[in-house]
Amino acid sequence: xxxxxMDDLLEREMEVARRIQTSFLPEEMPQFPGxxxxxxxxxxxxxxxxxxxxFPLVQNRxxxxxxxxxxxxxxxxxLFMALxxxxxxxFAQQHYALRWMNDFSVERLARSVDGERxxxxxxxxxxxxxxxxxxxxxxxNNHGSSGMFATLFIGVLxxxxxxxxxxxxxxxxxxxxxxxxxxxxxxTTGPLVGVFPGAQxxxxxxxxxxxxxxxxxxxxxxxxxxxxxxxxxxERLYALMERPVSTAxxxxxxxxxxxxxxxxxxxxxxxxxxxxxxxx
Amino acid sequence: xxxTVSIHSFRGGTGKSNTTANLAALIAASGRRVGVVxxxxxxxxxxxxxxxEDDRMVHSLNDYLWGKCTIQQTAYxxxxxxGCSVDGRVFLVPSSIKPGEIARVLxxxxxxxxxxxxxxxxxxxxxxDVLIIDTHPGLNExxxxxxxxxxxxxxxxxxxxxxxxxxxxxxxxxRRLNVPQMMLVVNKVPAVFSDAQVKRQVEQAYHAEVAAVLxxxxxxxxxxxxxxxxxxxxxxxIAETLREVAARLLG
Numbered sequence: 201x202x203x204x205x206m207d208d209l210l211e212r213e214m215e216v217a218r219r220i221q222t223s224f225l226p227e228e229m230p231q232f233p234g235x236x237x238x239x240x241x242x243x244x245x246x247x248x249x250x251x252x253x254x255f256p257l258v259q260n261r262x263x264x265x266x267x268x269x270x271x272x273x274x275x276x277x278x279l280f281m282a283l284x285x286x287x288x289x290x291f292a293q294q295h296y297a298l299r300w301m302n303d304f305s306v307e308r309l310a311r312s313v314d315g316e317r318x319x320x321x322x323x324x325x326x327x328x329x330x331x332x333x334x335x336x337x338x339x340x341n342n343h344g345s346s347g348m349f350a351t352l353f354i355g356v357l358x359x360x361x362x363x364x365x366x367x368x369x370x371x372x373x374x375x376x377x378x379x380x381x382x383x384x385x386x387x388t389t390g391p392l393v394g395v396f397p398g399a400q401x402x403x404x405x406x407x408x409x410x411x412x413x414x415x416x417x418x419x420x421x422x423x424x425x426x427x428x429x430x431x432x433x434x435e436r437l438y439a440l441m442e443r444p445v446s447t448a449x450x451x452x453x454x455x456x457x458x459x460x461x462x463x464x465x466x467x468x469x470x471x472x473x474x475x476x477x478x479x480x
Numbered sequence: 481x482x483x484t485v486s487i488h489s490f491r492g493g494t495g496k497s498n499t500t501a502n503l504a505a506l507i508a509a510s511g512r513r514v515g516v517v518x519x520x521x522x523x524x525x526x527x528x529x530x531x532x533e534d535d536r537m538v539h540s541l542n543d544y545l546w547g548k549c550t551i552q553q554t555a556y557x558x559x560x561x562x563g564c565s566v567d568g569r570v571f572l573v574p575s576s577i578k579p580g581e582i583a584r585v586l587x588x589x590x591x592x593x594x595x596x597x598x599x600x601x602x603x604x605x606x607x608x609d610v611l612i613i614d615t616h617p618g619l620n621e622x623x624x625x626x627x628x629x630x631x632x633x634x635x636x637x638x639x640x641x642x643x644x645x646x647x648x649x650x651x652x653x654x655r656r657l658n659v660p661q662m663m664l665v666v667n668k669v670p671a672v673f674s675d676a677q678v679k680r681q682v683e684q685a686y687h688a689e690v691a692a693v694l695x696x697x698x699x700x701x702x703x704x705x706x707x708x709x710x711x712x713x714x715x716x717x718i719a720e721t722l723r724e725v726a727a728r729l730l731g
Contacts, residue, residue: 258591259547295589320628323593 214246217278221247224282230256232263232359238448240456240474242420248471249277249350250418251285257292257356262324264292264331265355265364267371267416267475268393271348280348284393287338288354292331324356324365325403332367332390332401339394349394353386353416362408362479367401369393374416376406381442383412413448413478415441417455420472424459432462448476482603484611485729486630490646492523492617494636495667498700499722500614501529502710503634506719506726508559508568512609515555515602517541517573519595519615519622521585524575526614528705530558532574540576544598545590551598552605562711571606595625610729618646619653627654632661632729634691638668639678644685651686663691665725670696691728692721 221243229237239252249270257264268284270277331354339349351371357364368374370392376384390401408414417437424432440458445451452474459472487503489496497520504514518526518541527537539554555571562570576582603611613626627633633654637643647664654662664686666678675693682690697718700709710719 258594261547295591320596320625321591321593323591323597325593326591 217275218246221278224285225251226254229254230263234480235359236448236478236480238452238476240452242468242472244468244471245274247275247278249273249281250420250471250473251281252473252475253285255289257327258323263357263359265357265475265477267473268350268352269371269418270350273471284335284350287335288331291334292327294330328354328356328365328367328403332369332393336393336399340397349392352393364406364408365403367403369401372417372419372422374414375441376408376412376414377441378409378412382438408479410479413451413476416475418471418473420468420470421459423470424463424468426462427464432459448478452476482608482611483632484599484630485632485634486613486615486626487634487636488615488623488627488650489617489636490650491643494638494643496636497526497529497614498709499636499665499667500612501526501708502722503726503729504570504612505562505708505710506723507610507730508570509566511567513569513607515571515606515608515611517613518575519613519626521575521622522582522616524577527572527574529708530572531561532556532558532572534577537574540574542576542581542585545585545594551602555602555606562708564711592621592625595622596629599629627659628657630659633659635664636667637664639666639673647686651688662688663728664688665691666693668696669693691725694718694721
């Protein structure tokens with residue numbers, strides 16, 4: 201086969217891979233009254249290791265928000281992206297009887313203050329813990345030798361109250377923006393996912409108030425470089441977020457355009473993914 | 481400040497649901513608003529004692545867990561079923577008695593946080609003074625969560641070797657979960673046994689207080705769950721003892 205034919209074949213195959221990968225992203229965002237959810241996805245190559253997801257949990261009483269970044273780029277990362285995304289969805293929607301009782305293991309209780317009552321599961325905490333910890337265990341146990349891992353943020357939002365439970369496995373801190381500017385960074389609560397057997401991820405909470413926007417992103421944003429090799433960085437990102445905005449989509453368009461401008465129109469060297477959730 | 485009480489027995493047939501209904505009635509008689517939740521999803525039954533017929537059971541705990549209704553919509557005011565005038569109220573959250581719905585919960589499971597949040601919402605919505613959780617025998621998801629959130633755990637057992645061993649498991653779990661108060665009720669005690677001796681032996685075995693030793697009662701058996709014993713036999717010695725237990729729960 202001629203080299204040009206090979207190139208054509210490869211190009212066609214990569215296009216198929218791109219289409220399949222796109223099918224692993226939500227076709228449309230879940231609709232919850234009073235909330236707007238928007239996302240942007242720009243692979244550095246045909247396919248990417250980045251992914252985002254949003255899906256209802258607990259009979260529509262909660263909304264799961266996911267942002268992940270599999271190490272490396274290209275086909276290998278994309279294959280693992282599909283695996284991570286699938287495991288997260290599956291584990292978040294399974295109920296493992298008494299799994300929450302792991303918190304009451306002899307080891308953990310021994311560390312607790314005498315007489316302290318255990319922290320009990322609230323709606324969504326089991327889903328969150330299952331998605332983080334069981335995905336980690338699956339990757340470690342079945343693909344440990346591949347050396348593949350991901351940074352992963354998962355939030356479980358109560359659309360009624362705006363309460364967001366979250367766990368962050370080494371992912372770029374998502375940001376809460378209010379009219380007063382950037383108010384909260386949703387810090388790391390556990391290690392990279394897929395590296396450490398038995399890794400635990402602390403669950404923390406934040407509240408999205410009326411008019412607030414939660415923005416999650418991958419390092420393709422902050423580490424986008426210009427011709428002088430300067431990173432786009434969090435400072436520029438925060439400045440963009442602090443300007444008034446009327447919709448989540450508008451904010452993401454603004455960020456994406458600014459990153460493109462920073463790169464001087466060059467193709468991104470890393471995948472770029474954004475997810476914004478705005479309480480209207 | 482409301483109080484949450486779990487009533488549990490490791491084995492079935494101890495009179496757990498009967499004791500729960502009686503204590504609920506006695507607490508309501510003292511003017512309190514009482515909620516009773518049947519978390520015995522696999523084998524529900526306390527609704528019978530409160531005369532809640534299937535056709536009146538529009539919503540059950542199962543419906544709440546499946547997102548079909550709020551927890552408040554599953555609560556039925558069963559005060560009238562007590563058959564006597566009380567100053568307080570009794571609200572019952574029944575579990576479904578339909579085989580398909582029981583099987584579905586067991587098959588699919590549910591987010592256990594729903595129970596935790598549901599109990600809290602129920603106390604608030606109905607302005608409850610006391611929430612009593614009628615648990616499933618043995619240890620399962622609902623039972624462990626109920627024990628873990630309770631201010632008081634009341635364990636029912638019979639003077640029987642199988643009950644003795646199982647009760648040890650529950651006591652151990654309750655201690656690990658740091659339940660603030662734990663009491664035992666020894667039920668269905670044969671007349672040939674000495675109450676004082678039974679009380680002493682059980683307290684020594686578990687290092688926990690025995691709140692009551694209740695004799696086997698033909699009247700209770702003859703009532704056959706067709707009502708709440710203490711309202712039918714208010715002057716019976718068992719009613720008197722249970723009144724003391726109710727006072728302890730409130731105290």
